[in-house]
Amino acid sequence: MKKIFLCLFSLVLFFSVATSVSAETPIKVKSENEDITIVEVEDVQGIPNASVDFIDLAKVKEGPRVVGTGEIGTLGVISEKYTHSTYTYSHDAISAYDVGPRVNDRFLLSVANGQTSNLQHSVSISGTVAFEASVSGTLKSVINLGLVGSASGTVAYTYTTSQGYTGPSLPYTNRDYYGAIQYDRYSAFVNKRDHYDIYNGTIKTGTTSYSGGTVTTNGVKKPKKITYSKDFIQK
Structure with missing residues (x-):
């Protein structure tokens, strides 16, 4: 069923978008054929019940429809005329973690053995929701809002100068930190x-309204920020 582009947002934009940060015990993983240690994961939360109004062209083409078997009111036939449709984000379910690809890697800093350092300046990285199948513009917008709180699906993360980073233990001499x-x-x-x-x-x-069913979209890839490190011996 063909849909046309987004015509208006029916959501309140003063909702704050929360984030979920995990900075538990560092986890060593093998990624992109290299050994790295994940030291932090930050995940943006979307807007609950985000909704988008749009026009369904197929409904428009149906024209006015007579109610029931053609009930007659005081002024004539009782009928209904389509005005618009609404997509409302219901919920989501994760099917796989860390599916990749890892992108937008940014070097943060290098810290020597036994030392603690801070960034000299803030560093920002961003990512955008990706769809493994074709999705209409209106449906894509409401999924982006529900998943990451942005109609475009793009979210930005910033590393500030206030956070400290520690160096490695022996025998390593240096630890490089990256964001991605x-x-x-x-x-x-x-x-x-x-x-x-x-x-x-x-x-x-x-006015009246009717359920148009639930649309399930699989293969939606949500971006999250990861901070990882690599230890090495400088000769």
Whole structure:
């Protein structure tokens, strides 16, 4: 069923977008054919029940429809005329972690053995929600809002100068820190609702709406910030 582009957002934009930060015991992993240690993961949270209004062209082509078997009101036939549809983000479910590819790697700093250092200046990295299958513009926008809180699907993370980074233990002499974007794979569930004006003859007497079902989108890749380190011996 063909949809046209987003016509308006029906959400309140003063919601703050939360983040989830994990900085537990560093985890050694083998990634991109190299040994790295994940020291921090930061994950942006989306907007609960984010919604987007749009026009469903197929519904427009249906034209006004008679209610029931053609009930007659005081002014004529009772009918309904389609006005618009709404996508509302319901929920999501993660299906796989760290599916890659890891992108936007940024060198942060190098710290010597036994030392603690801070960044000399802030560093920013960003990532964008990726879809493994074709998704319409309106549906993509509401999924982006529900998953990361941005209609474009792009989120930015910043490393500040206030955080300290520690050097390695012997026998290593230096530890390099990097920031990057990694992806988790999700399934997103969006509810559709179709809205109509009710007419008694030619006079509008009210509104009504009907469920258009739930749209399930698999293979949605959500970006998250990872901080990782590499230890080495400088000769």
